[in-house]
Amino acid sequence: MTAPTIAIIGGGPCGLTLARLLECKGIDYVVYERDESENSNRAGGSLDIHPETGQHALREGGLFDEFKRYARYDDTVFTLADNFGKRLVKVGQGRDAPEIDRSDLRKILLDSIPKDKIKWGHTLTSATVGEDNLPVLQFANGNLLSGFKLVVGADGAWSKVRNVITQATPQYSGTSYLESKIGLENPLYETIASNAGAGMFLSMGPEKLIVTQRQGDGSYRNYFGLQVPEDFFRNGTVDLQDVEATRRLLLSDYYADWSDEHKDLIRHATDLRPWALYTLSTEDLGWKSVPGFTLIGDAAHLAIPNGEGVNLAMTDSFKLASKIAEHGIENFDQAVQEYEADMFPRGIATIADGKGMGEVMFSGDSKAFLELMGL
Ligand SMILES: Cc1cc2nc3c(=O)[nH]c(=O)nc-3n(C[C@H](O)[C@H](O)[C@H](O)COP(=O)(O)OP(=O)(O)OC[C@H]3O[C@@H](n4cnc5c(N)ncnc54)[C@H](O)[C@@H]3O)c2cc1C
Structure with a gap:
């Protein structure tokens, strides 16, 4: 052949x-x-x-x-907040960059x-x-x-x-995302839908961030951005199968000084998945x-x-x-x-x-x- x-x-x-x-x-x-x-x-x-x-x-x-x-086309909105939940800017309505x-x-x-x-x-x-x-x-x-x-x-x-x-x-960039989901059945769903709304909601704090993004089925994905070692999610520091322990670790060691609105995203996080970020x-x-x-x-x-x-x-x-x-x-x-x-x-x-x-x-x-x- x-x-x-x-x-x-x-x-x-x-x-x-x-x-x-x-x-x-x-x-x-x-x-x-x-x-x-x-x-x-x-x-x-x-x-x-x-x-x-x-x-x-x-x-x-x-x-x-x-x-x-x-x-x-309604998900082109971009909202920026600080780690206290204060909204700094909301832009992007009508942008020709549909999701x-x-x-x-x-x-x-x-x-x-x-x-x-x-x-x-x-x-x-x-x-x-x-x-x-x-x-x-x-x-x-x-x-x-x-x-x-x-x-x-x-x-x-x-x-x-x-x-x-x-x-x-x-090469490892020094940063990793921990992806999680808030589905329509999640008790936090109505709150996150009203707080984050359409499009992307980015919250920035020193050395950490949270990206909240609405998906096609209305659910939300949250990415917890951390400066951690390359093998952080593999070296036993955190066991993603143990969702409760992972939530506790994020709340105590990484997002302790963030707003309750943000902490709720961690308390209700499901479907955890790591993304170590690499670059050429x-x-x-x-x-x-x-x-x-x-x-x-x-x-x-x-x-x-x-x-x-x-x-x-x-x-x-x-x-x-x-x-x-x-x-x-x-x-x-x-x-x-x-x-x-x-x-x-x-x-x-x-x-x-x-x-x-x-x-x-x-x-x-x-x-x-x-x-x-x-x-
Ligand atoms: C957390 C995260 C968020 C991102 N968010 C965005 C965003 O919002 N907007 C954006 O534009 N980009 C985003 N990106 C980047 C984007 O995902 C990539 O740039 C894009 O997917 C590249 O497409 P690709 O087809 O080159 O590679 P990939 O999407 O990686 O596809 C590669 C394909 O090759 C297959 N494959 C891999 N190895 C083999 C193999 N050995 N043999 C056979 N098949 C193989 C895989 O299964 C896959 O289907 C994000 C990336 C990450 C990690």
């Missing part, structure tokens, strides 16, 4: 956007995704999709009308490509160059596949494709193109979350698909070189921006944060 021309590793937002754009252009591809099925990963919160980047890619893929069925749940975005993209183009349960363990100078892919399920002309790493922060191209490794360095970008391989999205330019990650990832997909169409499948090297030359400055800027924003957000200096945001 002949291998598909392009292998996309990772069926996240950028891998699937690339798949859709190649589908529209009639270019042969296949997506290999580590999840066992489309229903096996419910992770991830709400994402705001920007006009010139994420929305543009969806328009190019003919998916904008479908996107609008899920897009929440969509990650699972809804994935569904739109998955429904737009033939089912046999995505191979579930394929965790890439290594990518190498074979004797014929073409890529060879080893998967955890034992499959060893070759014959592709181009392998695109869309496999996120811990990309296995990245290793063929560069030695760059993500600006020096990591600028590699010499490796024939047969390239990277898009977080695999290329992982940054501390700054509200742009998914938008830039989808922009990469759009730019790469355009270059492939322009140069044709016989001239992948040229397409990849031009795509990467265009992507590097974009990636460097977002890594620097994420670092700067992370520092200001954890400083507790709300004035500096508002200045950074141009508010």
Whole structure:
């Protein structure tokens, strides 16, 4: 059997956007995704999709009308408070950056490509160059596949494709989020809905923060931002299975001087999940193109979350698909070189921006944060 021309590793937002754009252009591809099925990963919160980047890619893929069925234009509001609960600013009404749940975005993209183009349960363990100078892919399920002309790493922060191209490794940022949920059935629900309302509610205190974000089903996700060691959630300091103990630890050691409104978010927190935040360095970008391989999205330019990650990832997909169409499948090297030359400055800027924003957000200096945001 002949291998598909392009292998996309990772069926996240950028891998699937690339798949859709190649589908529209009639270019042969296949997506290999580590999840066992489309229903096996419910992770991830709400994402705001920007006009010139994420929305543009969806328009190019003919998916904008479908996107609008899920897009929440009333959730563009942003409220900033201090750790005493004092509201400092409320902006963003009517902003053209509607929110969509990650699972809804994935569904739109998955429904737009033939089912046999995505191979579930394929965790890439290594990518190498074979004797014929073409890529060879080893998967955890034992499959060893070759014959592709181009392998695109869309496999996120811990990309296995990245290793063929560069030695760059993500570094811990010094900060972690503990994600939690307040569902509609939670006794705190009515209170949080009335206090936090639509969109995103960010509370900043010295060295800590809380992000409260309304989701598509009306529930809320809270992210407790902490400056803790990289292995904090794994080294036994905190056992997330013991929800009560985790709540007590947060209340006594981290948020003791915060308002009761904030403490209630901890007292009622459920579904705890850690996110240690990692970033590549600006020096990591600028590699010499490796024939047969390239990277898009977080695999290329992982940054501390700054509200742009998914938008830039989808922009990469759009730019790469355009270059492939322009140069044709016989001239992948040229397409990849031009795509990467265009992507590097974009990636460097977002890594620097994420670092700067992370520092200001954890400083507790709300004035500096508002200045950074141009508010
Ligand atoms: C806590 C947090 C909050 C965030 N909030 C926002 C936000 O509000 N707005 C925003 O724009 N961005 C946000 N981001 C960043 C955003 O999530 C990423 O930039 C975006 O998801 C990147 O998309 P991607 O497709 O490149 O990678 P991913 O979303 O990471 O997708 C990678 C895909 O590859 C698959 N995969 C991974 N390894 C392998 C493998 N070895 N083999 C096969 N498949 C593999 C994964 O299962 C996944 O499906 C946030 C990130 C975090 C951590």
